[in-house]
Structure formats: structure tokens, C-alpha cells
Amino acid sequence: MESRTEPVRVLVVDDEQLVRMALRLVIDGEEDLTVVAEAADGDAAITAVDQHRPDVVLMDVRMPGRDGLAVTRELLARPSPPRVLMLTTFDSDDLVLGALRAGALGFVLKDTPPPQICHAVRTVADGRPALSPAATARVIAAATAPDSPHTRDLSREAARTKLSVLTERERETARAVADGLDNPEIAERLDISVATVKAHTSSLFAKLAVRNRVQIALLVHDAER
Template identity: 80%
Template sequence: MDNEREPVRVVIVDDDQLVRMALRLVLDGEPDLTVVGEAADGDAAITVVDEQRPDVVLMDVRMPGRDGLSATRELLTRPAPPGVLMLTTFDSDDLVLGALRAGALGFVLKDTPPSRIAEAVRTVADGNPALSPAATARVIAAATGPHSAEARSPARDAARKRLSTLTERELDTARAIADGLGNPEIAQRLHISIATVKAHTGNIFAKLAVDNRVQIALLVRDAEQ
């Protein structure tokens, strides 16, 4: 990162004080990150975020009172909202999936090594998705494997209708994004320039009315159910 760049401002939201303390120690120990506030539930998180205007919110999924999903949905309606990085355990796939659909930029497991949590915060601060590899498969499974075909049908039909607005090349790009490829890898797969990939991606964002690449990936997964 640029040494002259201001530190990334972070708010930590978790109902467990020990978790908040541990995360603060990790993040404040990084020269380019600084914790500017903490909250123990969703309502307090919204208040702290409005006061501190952080770049990134580390948001626990399950909390007493207002949970992380509800708080995330509200925060992401704000003008110039912070990037939201969800903190989760393996038993909260459905809530994490809902948060990603709402616009959260990613999620990390609570037992992720501290250095990777710090790197995920940096990634989200730059506007890019940060998905824990170990949990990504679980969330994709939750997105593509509801309990019945009847339950899948409405989401599949809606996703296919939205994707039908894309050109063939834009759809190829969207599928590559869903496979987790970055722009250089997409350019190589489709035999096009990186500039063209960026142009296709911009068109996809506009046509699908999405905020990030995670939402593109989830739409593609829904359409392919």
C-alpha cells in the first residue's frame, strides 16, 4: 500500500468483548489500519458507523438484538457506505449468504489467522471482495442447493431474466467472475485484453444493478441451479 495513504479506518462489531479486544489488538498492530470504534450489536453499530465514518466494518453475523445482517442492510443504504466484511462461523451460512446478496464485500471465519483478517480488511477497503476460501464452498452450496427444486425455481428464473440483458461476451465475463477469476485471468480465458474485460465488467455492473463482483457471482450461481 502507498506509505502516504491514510490508515484504513475500521469499526469492529461483535457481541463478545474478548473477540473485539483480540481484533483490535490485531488491527491496531498494523501500521496501515486503525480501529476507530466498537459496537456490541447491530443498533450500536449503526450509531458508531454514522459517528466515525469508517472505511470498513468488521460485522459479526449473529448477535443479540439486531443481528449483523439487518445492520448491514441498513448501512449499505447510506450514501458512500463503508465496506462490510462479515465475521462468521460455519453454522451461519444462510445469514452470510443474505449479507452478500445485500452488498457485503466478503466474509472471514473467526478462526482465520490474524494476518489474513488484516489482509481481508485491506482488500475490502480497496473495494474488492474478500472471501474466506474455506467458507466460500459452503456459501455457494447454500446458494445453489436449497431443499427442493420448487424452492430454487423463483430465484433461478429471476436470475436468468436479469442475465438475459447481457451480451454473450458479457455473460462469459460474468461466468468467469463467478469462477473467482481476476481481470488478468479472465482476459486470458476469453482471449481479450484486460481493458476489454474492464469494459465488459462495467457494463455488467450497470445492467445488473449490482454493487460488487460477489453479487454477480451469486446471480450466475442462481441462474445455473
Template identity: 75%
Template sequence: MDSERVPIRVAIVDDDQLVRMALRLVIDGESDLSVVAEAAEGDAAIAVVQEHRPDVVLMDVRMPGKDGLSATRELLELPAPPRVLVLTTFDSDELVLNALRSGALGFVLKDTPPARIIDAVRTVAAGNPALSPAATARVIAAATGAHSATQQSPSGESARNQLSTLTERELDTARSIADGLGNAEIAERLNISVATVKAHTGNLFSKLEVENRVQIALLVRDAER
């Protein structure tokens, strides 16, 4: 029964005490979620994760001391690491991108409605990316806008090699993801079913060894530079 389910254990990492309090109130109000730890900066985050073993870490990006990016990288190197959901105000796009490259499963805006934050926590806890198509497009735009059109990415050749393992339809799906399209929009563009899009996306995760749609999109962008 649902009442017998073990709650998803959550740690909140943010240097703003009010943000932590608000998130705790929202999360602890759900029967299937429980805040087990808080931290105000990266080193403390690593310590509380090692002590409390949360399933999901809500990670702020900009903090004094060790920032969220560095902390995310260290957390993801731990045995049985937690899922990391990045908190952002979109004034730190490059850090968010790097966190996603490192394996964080998604991000939420700090002004996201509480119900959507809860959904994102549950989604990430299940091992799935919490990234809306619109947010994906915005982050990708931030990444590509930071580079000159003529600048060659050092990872371009590696990205092209990875994409060479895909079928034509899988590559079309990857390019559509890079354009920020959702599953229904990809299905319409490629004239295939949503179920087929999901199957292609699953193949992309496996073949490219990535964990979220942003990582797929970044590989496509790197390959095209």
C-alpha cells in the same frame, strides 16, 4: 509519503469481547489502519458508525438484539455508507449469503490468520471484494443446497433478464465465477488471458450492478433454477 496517509478507519462489531480485543490488537498494529469504534450488537453498531464514520465495519453475523444482517442492511442505506466485511464461523451461511446480497463486500472467518484479515480490510476499504474462490464456492454450495432441485426461485426470471444483457464470453465468465473459480482458472477454462478475465469481470460488475463475485454467482444460480 506513506507516513502521511490517513489511516483506514475500522469499526468492530461482535458480541464477544475477546474477539473484539483480538481484532483491535491485530488492526491497531498496522500503521495504515485504526480501530475507531466497537459495538456488541446491531443497534449499537449503527450508532457508532453514525458517530465515528468508519471506512470499514467488521460485522459479526449472530448477535443478541439486532443481528449483523439487519444491521448491515441499515448501514448500507446510510448516506456514504461504510464498507462491510462480514465475520463468520461458517455456521451461519444463509445469513452471510443474505448480507452479501445486500451489498456487504465480503467475509472472513474468525479463525483466519491475522495477516489475511488485514489484507481483507484493506481490500474492502479500496472498494474491492474480499472473497477467496474457495470461500465463494462454499457459500454458493450452502445456498443451492438449501433449495430443492425442483424449487423455483421467485427471483429466477429477474436474474435471467439481467444475464441476458451479457455477451457470450461475459456469461461464460459469470458461470465460471459461480463454479468458484479464480481468475487464473477461468482464464485456463476459457482459453483467454487473466487480463481479459479481469476485464469481463469488471463488465459484470457494471452491467449486473453488483459489488462482489458472490452476487454474480448468486444471479447465475437463481437464473438456472
């Protein structure tokens, strides 16, 4: 976890003013979090990121014009992008899945209790995935559904080709990441040190060209479909 001396800077992006106001009240009520700007659509979100340099963007998935997925892809293609936490409802599984593939670190539902939203913002700010077990199950189900567009776009063979460059130990580490284990749990499963797990994970990021553990997990699930 990163050591911070300043509050986490948050940009709230949602097309509903009442939702933005509520999220600002929740986030600004925490000493270690602060909302630096709000945006009502994708274009305004891009402008706000350029102007305010937030640490975390709390991004609505469905918005007029460019949706949250398109904006997330644009932001995460930049050097040193902010971390993105998607804000959604369960009826947008496909878009959330696409955002996770693009590099978003997680998502929260709009009816999530305020303390859990703040916890998710802190988690993402530290570079760790923020995915509840129930929400993760829905996303994996969407990823593996026979009629999912992502199933068609990202073939099993392509995923297996990517994973084929890994050593046996790296593949075991990737499998453990896909199972949702943290570094100490992976170390225990594989009977290696936490430092070695970190080394394997860094190698996974480089060899698989991914930004975070969520993308590793999705790649493993693609390969095992």
C-alpha cells in the same frame, strides 16, 4: 488497488467484548490499519458508522436485537456506505449468504489467523472480495441447497431474466467472474485486453444493478441451478 495515504479506518462490531478486544489488538498492530470504534450490537453499529465514518465495518453475523445481516442491509442501502466484511462461524451460512447478496464484500471466520484477518480487511478496503476457497464452497453449497430459503426466494427464472439483458461477451465475463477469475485471467480466457474486461465488468454492474463481483457470481450461480 486504491492508493492510500492514511490508515484504513475499521469499525469492529461483535457482542463479545473479548472478541472485540482481540480484534482491536490485531488490527491496531498494523501500521496501515486502525480501529476507530467498537460496537456491541446493531443499533450501536449504526451510531458508530454515523459518528466515525469507517472505511470497513468488521461485522459479526449473530448479535442480540438486529443481527449483522439486518444492519448490513441498512448500511449498504445508504449513499457512499462503508465496505462490510462479515465476521462469522461456519454454522451461519444462510446469514452470510444473505449478507453477500446485500452487498457485503466477504467474510472471515472468528478463528482465522490474525495475518489473514488483516489481509481480508485490506482487500475489502480496496473494494475486492475477501472469500477463502473453503468458505466460498460452503456459501455456494448453502445457496444451491434444495431446502435453502434463498433458493426459494431467488428463483432461477428471475436470475436468468436479469442475465438476459447482457451481450454474449458480457455473459462470458460474468461466467468468468463466477469462476473466481481476476481481470488478467478473464482477459486471457476470452482473448481480450484487461481494459476491455474492465469495461465489460462496469457494464455488468450497471445492467445487473449489483455493487461487486460477489453479487455477479451469486447471480450466475442462481441462473445455473
